[in-house]
Amino acid sequence: MFEGIIRIIEDRGCEKSMNFFRDLLDDSDFCPQALKAYLPDPLPTRFYDRRVLFTRCDIEAVLATWPPGVFTLPHNHGIHPTFGVVKVLTGTIENRIFAPDQNRIRPAGISHFQAGDILKVPLKLIHAMGNPHSEIAVSLHIYSPKIEQVSYWDPLSFEPLRDPQHNSGPIQWPTSYAS
Secondary structure (H helix, E strand, C coil): CCHHHHHHHHHCCCCCCHHHHHHHHHCCCCCHHHHHHHCCCCCCCCCCEEEEEEEECCEEEEEEEECCCEEECCECCECCCCEEEEEEEECEEEEEEEEEECCEEEEEEEEEEECCCEEEECCCCEEEEECCCCCCEEEEEEEECCCECCCEECCCCCCEECCCCCCEEECCCCCCCCC
């Protein structure tokens, strides 16, 4: 199922651009029946599952399985200038954007993406992703370079977190969150 994507990346000389990644995912069809073979068994219920499908040519592809109501903590994509794209394969994904505010972050917007939608992950993005609905959601992420040394923030106080115990879970967002 994902072998075709790997082959195209390698055939293109491991090209690394957001437009190439977006076009690659936009041109790829994913059969829900075939997708089941790549999902964790049992399906996660409390935290999201992040499965690295491949890491080649300084490119990382990840399959994320999102239980209902589970979000990542607000985070960046590490110490490298990482960018990427995400395609929602099933369900709905909510993306909460944050802006730096001295040593904290502040809410800067919310977007929703349905199955088939593609979102860009620009350099220096701080965000939290998750599944706001009652059914499992699945998304495919392609990043370059590989994500390393991610920073996290508390979803309620917006203060930096040091060594969080988990990078995802059920989060009750403040009602005053700016949308």
